[in-house]
Amino acid sequence: MALVGGCSLAGEISDARRIDASPLRVSGVVDRVVQVKGGTHVRVSYQAAGRRFVTEDLPVGQRAQATDPAVGTTVCLEASAEHPGTVRLCGQRYPGGDDMIPTEGLVVLAGAAGALMAAGWIVAVTRQERRERERSLRDAPY
Incomplete structure (x- = not known):
C-alpha cells in the first residue's frame, strides 16, 4: 500500500512539474461527469x-470551480507544452492539490516505517527461534 501511494505521489509531483515548467492554456469540452468520494471526476477532450487528447478521470476539487462542470461545458486547461497529454484544470494545483502532498507523504512515510518495523520484528523473531533451536540441539543428551 505504501509503495502504491509513493508511486502515485511521485507521478503527481512529476506531472505538476511538467505543467509548471512549460504551461500551455487550452480549451476542452467535458465529455463525462462521475461523482466520486471527495469530489468529481470528469473526462475532457x-x-x-x-x-x-482525452483526459480520463480528471479530478475536480471543491476549490476548482463553484459548481462541477456539466457535459458539453467548455473548460480551461493547463497542459505541458512538452508533454501535452499531461493536463489539469486552469488554476488548480495538480490532481489532489499541492497541499495534499505533505499529508500523502506522511501517510506513505508512516506506511513504510510500519513495514520496516514489521520486517525487523520478523527477522528478530526468526533469529531468536533459530538460536533456541541450536541451543536445544547442542544441550540435548546423546
Whole structure:
C-alpha cells in the first residue's frame, strides 16, 4: 500500500512539474461527469500541439470551480507544452492539490516505517527461534 501511494505521489509531483515548467492554456469540452468520494471526476477532450487528447478521470476539487462542470461545458486547461497529454484544470494545483502532498507523504512515510518495523520484528523473531533451536540441539543428551 505504501509503495502504491509513493508511486502515485511521485507521478503527481512529476506531472505538476511538467505543467509548471512549460504551461500551455487550452480549451476542452467535458465529455463525462462521475461523482466520486471527495469530489468529481470528469473526462475532457481537448486539442494541443496539433493533436487531439482525452483526459480520463480528471479530478475536480471543491476549490476548482463553484459548481462541477456539466457535459458539453467548455473548460480551461493547463497542459505541458512538452508533454501535452499531461493536463489539469486552469488554476488548480495538480490532481489532489499541492497541499495534499505533505499529508500523502506522511501517510506513505508512516506506511513504510510500519513495514520496516514489521520486517525487523520478523527477522528478530526468526533469529531468536533459530538460536533456541541450536541451543536445544547442542544441550540435548546423546
